[in-house]
Amino acid sequence: MPTRRSFLGAAAGALPSLCGAPSKPPNFVFILTDDQRWDALGIMGHPCLKTPHLDRIAREGVRFANAFVTTSLCSPSRASFLTGQYARRHGVKDNLTEVTSLESFATILERAGYETAQIGKWHMGESEQRPGFSHTVTFPGQGVYNDTVLTINGKSQKVPGYLTDILTDYAVDWLNRKRSAPFLLFLAHKAPHLPTIAPPRHENVCADVSLPSPPSAAYDLAGKPAWVLRRADSKLTGMRRNPDYLAVYRSYLQTLPSVDEGAGRVFEALERTGQLDST
Numbered sequence: 001m002p003t004r005r006s007f008l009g010a011a012a013g014a015l016p017s018l019c020g021a022p023s024k025p026p027n028f029v030f031i032l033t034d035d036q037r038w039d040a041l042g043i044m045g046h047p048c049l050k051t052p053h054l055d056r057i058a059r060e061g062v063r064f065a066n067a068f069v070t071t072s073l074c075s076p077s078r079a080s081f082l083t084g085q086y087a088r089r090h091g092v093k094d095n096l097t098e099v100t101s102l103e104s105f106a107t108i109l110e111r112a113g114y115e116t117a118q119i120g121k122w123h124m125g126e127s128e129q130r131p132g133f134s135h136t137v138t139f140p141g142q143g144v145y146n147d148t149v150l151t152i153n154g155k156s157q158k159v160p161g162y163l164t165d166i167l168t169d170y171a172v173d174w175l176n177r178k179r180s181a182p183f184l185l186f187l188a189h190k191a192p193h194l195p196t197i198a199p200p201r202h203e204n205v206c207a208d209v210s211l212p213s214p215p216s217a218a219y220d221l222a223g224k225p226a227w228v229l230r231r232a233d234s235k236l237t238g239m240r241r242n243p244d245y246l247a248v249y250r251s252y253l254q255t256l257p258s259v260d261e262g263a264g265r266v267f268e269a270l271e272r273t274g275q276l277d278s279t
Contacts, residue, residue, distance in 0.1 A: 025182040027279040028109070029175075029266060032081065032186070033259055034074070034121060034193040038067075040256060048206040049253050053264035075099075075124045078188075082106065098125030106132025109184045117174050120167045120188035128154060133186065137170045143190045145197040145255075162199045164191050164255070168262035175269040182278075187266070191255040198254030205254045211246050 039046060043055040043063070071077055071087045079085075079092035082104035087093050090102070102124075110116045110132045118133035121143060128151055130136045137152050148166070149158045159166050171187045198205070221229055232238045242248055270276040 024278060025112070025114070027182050027275060028184045029270075029279055030081075030184070030186045031263060031266070032078070032120075032188040033256075034188075034190055036192055036256065040192070040253065047211070048209040049256060051256060051260040053260045053267060056267070057263070078122070078124055092124060095123070098127055100125070100127050100129045100131070102131045104132055106184060106186065108132075110134065113181055115179055115181050115183040116186075117171075117184070118186045118188070119171050119174070120186075121190050122188070135174060137167070142193065145190065162258065164189055164258040164262055165199070168265050171262070172265050172269045175266065175275075176273060189259055189262075191259050192252045194248065194252060196248075196251045196255045198251055199258055202254045202257045205257055206250050211249060213246065217245070
């Protein structure tokens with residue numbers, strides 16, 4: 001049986017021929033959102049959130065309807081996405097682990113001759129090293145939603161504007177470049193990570209809709225593990241410390257339309273440059 005790594009190593013050359021297309025390695029675009037719920041998508045029947053471009057990915061591709069999270073924490077989950085491994089294998093078990101080397105699909109594709117770019121949130125330590133990525137536009141830690149300081153290929157620069165839009169701008173600019181090699185773009189948004197700040201143009205999203213409380217809102221937490229009790233009292237997301245949690249949820253939803261617009265701009269760039277069918 002092939003391993004994940006051997007499969008990825010062979011996929012770049014094998015996939016086009018399997019599909020009957022010319023033998024040309026495919027491009028890859030990986031868009032990662034931060035803490036997006038499974039039902040925070042229009043295609044999942046959300047009562048007020050519209051995400052037509054993300055829905056397009058689900059309609060034209062594959063949507064996993066029976067998926068599970070093993071490590072719902074920023075750094076370990078990011079390492080799992082990159083490596084295809086559980087946290088016990090890749091070794092990133094908390095948000096304090098410094099990652100300066102990591103065998104991933106990015107390192108494999110870079111060795112295979114791909115141009116690679118990591119744009120957005122990394123959150124696996126404070127080092128500027130991005131294993132497998134030759135072009136980087138990133139920021140330390142969680143970053144901020146407005147007027148962030150970016151590190152662009154090692155040089156710091158304050159960029160005015162809304163972070164989701166800024167990251168999309170850099171991604172589209174990179175996709176528009178002329179190149180002869182296939183490419184990998186890893187676009188990692190901060191949105192919709194709490195505490196959220198929505199762009200002014202989306203502050204009315206879901207504003208007039210009565211959002212239902214989750215069933216867990218009425219739980220008394222009796223007999224629950226200590227970790228659950230601590231989370232309930234969290235300043236950031238704890239329901240007992242945030243009685244107006246539905247307002248927090250509404251603000252969270254208001255950050256996602258800009259992510260969807262960015263996905264639409266990525267589609268447009270790929271279509272305009274004639275690369276969509278090979279990506």
